[in-house]
Amino acid sequence: MSDISPEEFSSKPFDYLIVGGGTAGPVLAARLSENPDVRVGVLEAGGAQFDNPKVKIPGLLGRSIADPELDWAYMTTPQKELGGRQLLYPGGKMLGGSSGLNFMFWGRGDKRDYEWEKDFGVKGWTWDSFLFVLHGFTLLPWVENKCLLFHRKYSKKSQ
Secondary structure (H helix, E strand, C coil): CCCCCHHHHHCCCCCEEEECCCCHHHHHHHHHCCCCCCCEEEECCCECCCCCHHHHCHHHCCCCCCCCCCECCEECCCEHHHCCECCEECCECECCHHHHHCCCCCCCCCHHHHCHHHHHCCCCCCHHHHHHHHCCEEECCCECCECCEEECCCCHHHC
């Protein structure tokens, strides 16, 4: 990956131009570029923040929120139930998108979030099939100040 000037980027011919370097954009670009004959460009409004302590260090929890270099800092529409108050809705303004603002936390969604088979007809995408994969994750104890998340290989026997 390399940073180039906007002028140089716009002069390159691409087979695919992906707008948005959040979490999905680079994954799609990586898959498309597995074919050496395909040229893929990724356009991201924010910069690469790999070495930014506010993004990299979990102990700086929350320091990236509302930082104009890192966060779009969207505001919700006025909420009737909150007396017209608006709430901050963070959005990552960096390569990696909002995953750069997640403080290295991961939270499983509600059961209703995974009922795609019932809601959209996507075969095999159910809470039970997803939970089967989640049972493969184990939180390991702190090792040298690092908490590890391990995904064991699973089989139908390990359910």
